[in-house]
Structures are given as C-alpha cells and as structure tokens.
Amino acid sequence: MKKITVIGAGNVGATAVQRMAELEMGDLVMLDIVEGIPQGKALDLMQSAPLMEYDSHIRGTNDYNDITGSDVVVITAGVPRKPGMDRKDLLKINSNIIKDVCTNITEYAPDAVVIVVTNPLDPMTYLASRVLDMPDNRVFGMGGMLDSTRFATFVAMELGCSVKDISAMVIGSHDNLMLPLPQYTTVSGIPITELMDEDTIQELVDRTINGGAEIVKYFKNGSAFYAPAASITHMVESVIRDSKRIMPATAYLKGEYGYDGVYAGVPAKIGREGVEDIIDLKLSDKQKELLTKSVVNIQSSIELLELE
Numbered sequence: 001m002k003k004i005t006v007i008g009a010g011n012v013g014a015t016a017v018q019r020m021a022e023l024e025m026g027d028l029v030m031l032d033i034v035e036g037i038p039q040g041k042a043l044d045l046m047q048s049a050p051l052m053e054y055d056s057h058i059r060g061t062n063d064y065n066d067i068t069g070s071d072v073v074v075i076t077a078g079v080p081r082k083p084g085m086d087r088k089d090l091l092k093i094n095s096n097i098i099k100d101v102c103t104n105i106t107e108y109a110p111d112a113v114v115i116v117v118t119n120p121l122d123p124m125t126y127l128a129s130r131v132l133d134m135p136d137n138r139v140f141g142m143g144g145m146l147d148s149t150r151f152a153t154f155v156a157m158e159l160g161c162s163v164k165d166i167s168a169m170v171i172g173s174h175d176n177l178m179l180p181l182p183q184y185t186t187v188s189g190i191p192i193t194e195l196m197d198e199d200t201i202q203e204l205v206d207r208t209i210n211g212g213a214e215i216v217k218y219f220k221n222g223s224a225f226y227a228p229a230a231s232i233t234h235m236v237e238s239v240i241r242d243s244k245r246i247m248p249a250t251a252y253l254k255g256e257y258g259y260d261g262v263y264a265g266v267p268a269k270i271g272r273e274g275v276e277d278i279i280d281l282k283l284s285d286k287q288k289e290l291l292t293k294s295v296v297n298i299q300s301s302i303e304l305l306e307l308e
C-alpha cells in the first residue's frame with residue numbers, strides 16, 4: 001500500500017481523502033491543526049469502509065510523526081476564499097501556513113512528492129518549493145487540472161454530449177488570468193473550434209475563468225471542494241501508479257514558454273517523480289500575450305512573499 005498524506009482536513013482535504021479511499025489508492029493520513037477534526041473525520045470514513053468496500057486505512061492526526069514515509073503529501077491547509085475576497089488577499093495568511101506545513105514535511109516526509117492546493121495557488125507552490133528542500137519536479141500545484149475539468153464540463157453541457165469524450169486544457173495562473181485553450185480542447189480528438197462558433201467558445205471560456213467565483217457566490221461562505229478533490233485524486237493517482245498521464249499542473253518552468261524560475265500552469269507528464277516532462281505548446285500571438293500577463297501577475301505575487 002502506498003502512503004498518501006493530506007494536510008488540512010477541511011472540505012477539500014477530507015473530500016479528497018474520501019475519494020482516494022474509495023478508489024483504494026493507498027493508506028491515508030489526514031492531518032490538521034485543529035484537534036479532533038481529523039480524528040473524527042478519519043473514524044467516520046473508516047466506518048464507511050465495510051459498506052463502500054475499501055481496505056484503505058485512514059488515520060486522522062495532529063502529529064507530524066504520522067506522516068513519516070509518505071509517498072505523496074497534498075497540502076490543502078489554509079483559509080478558503082470568501083465572497084469578494086481575491087486569491088491575493090489570501091496570500092499573506094496562507095503563506096504563513098505553507099511555511100509551517102513545509103518545514104514539517106521537510107523534517108518528516110522528505111522523500112514525498114508534494115502537491116500544493118492552497119490558494120493563491122501559483123505563489124503558494126513557489127513558496128512551498130522554496131521552503132521544501134527537494135528537487136523542483138517533486139513539488140507542483142493543482143490548479144489548471146480543476147480549471148480544465150470545469151471547462152470540460154461546460155463544453156459537454158453546451159454540446160449535450162458525454163463528458164467522457166472531452167479533454168480540456170487550461171494553462172497559466174490559477175486565477176482570473178488563466179488561459180483556457182480552445183484549440184487544445186477536444187471532443188474525441190475534434191478541437192472544439194470545429195464544433196462551436198467563436199462567441200459560444202468565449203462564453204465557455206469566461207464561465208471557466210469565473211468557475212471558482214460562481215461557486216463561492218452560491219456558498220457565500222466557503223469555496224468549491226468536490227471538483228478540487230476529484231482533481232487532487234486524478235493527480236495523486238498518476239503519481240502513485242506512475243501512470244505518466246498528461247494533465248495541466250502548476251510546474252516549475254526552466255525556459256519552457258520563455259519563462260524561467262517561476263511556477264505556472266502548463267501541460268505536464270505526471271509520474272512517480274512528480275513532473276517528469278513539460279509540454280511546450282504552440283500558442284497564437286494573442287495567447288502568448290495573455291500568458292505573459294498571467295505569468296507577470298504570478299511573478300508580482302511571488303515578489304510579495306517574504307521568503308527568508
């Protein structure tokens with residue numbers, strides 16, 4: 001059994017643990033700073049196992065000793081976005097949490113692949129990689145995966161077809177400067193640019209960009225967690241099974257797309273070593289311009305981080 005740890009037993013973390021347990025992806029550890037919550041949720045999930053028929057063991061804890069030997073650590077600890085709150089408002093609060101969590105991962109699970117989920121995602125992933133003493137490919141973020149599954153959902157809704165045939169691609173930052181790529185979003189291999197007019201595509205792109213905010217508006221207090229948990233599960237599965245699936249990931253760029261020393265969403269091959277390859281897609285001039293805006297925005301957030 002692989003060992004998968006999720007730090008942060010909130011909505012996103014606990015739902016991800018549930019999904020991964022039901023798929024028997026490994027033994028699971030759920031750690032939170034609040035006493036009792038991870039223990040209670042873990043026990044509740046263990047009591048679901050006889051009916052849902054999974055043998056994964058789930059431990060809830062406040063003690064970092066329990067994450068020792070983890071193959072994968074997912075970081076969902078943080079404060080979620082509230083209505084009217086930009087992801088950048090979260091930068092300060094969540095960067096202190098990331099520093100604390102990553103210092104502990106370095107001490108207790110230095111050999112893990114680390115997936116960051118805490119928002120604002122791109123600078124938090126960068127910060128995590130600076131605090132964690134491990135190769136850049138072993139630290140990446142889950143952002144574009146969620147944006148892409150949202151885009152895929154909206155494409156299927158528009159076409160009235162099965163979601164199973166859609167493969168969507170969204171790159172750039174995990175915020176309102178993200179870049180959904182219609183020419184690389186396909187239905188059974190057919191780019192959506194062949195199936196819809198430009199205005200319709202633009203509506204779906206806009207809805208994707210506002211996908212997180214649309215849900216925050218419904219909840220009023222809190223943000224999405226089912227699709228984020230599904231996105232985490234998809235990424236962790238590719239690592240622990242070494243599947244080498246290609247998906248959007250917030251990866252460390254070393255010259256790809258013309259950027260260096262920054263984390264941003266790009267298509268990546270995900271396997272046992274984390275980000276094993278990055279695919280440098282051909283973009284239109286307009287898309288290159290938008291990607292520059294997106295990456296410059298990430299760089300300016302990174303500059304706001306207090307790094308020592």
Ligand code: APR
Pocket residue numbers: 007008009010011012013031032033034037076077078079080081094097100101117118119120222223224225228
């Ligand atoms: N160490 C461990 N856990 C922590 C810490 C910490 N230093 N600080 C906060 N937490 C825990 C909280 O106690 C809480 O249980 O993180 C959990 C966050 O859960 P929720 O508030 O339910 O937030 P959630 O909706 O799960 O979102 C978590 O993921 O998608 C992102 O924007 C979202 O950054 C947010 C994160």
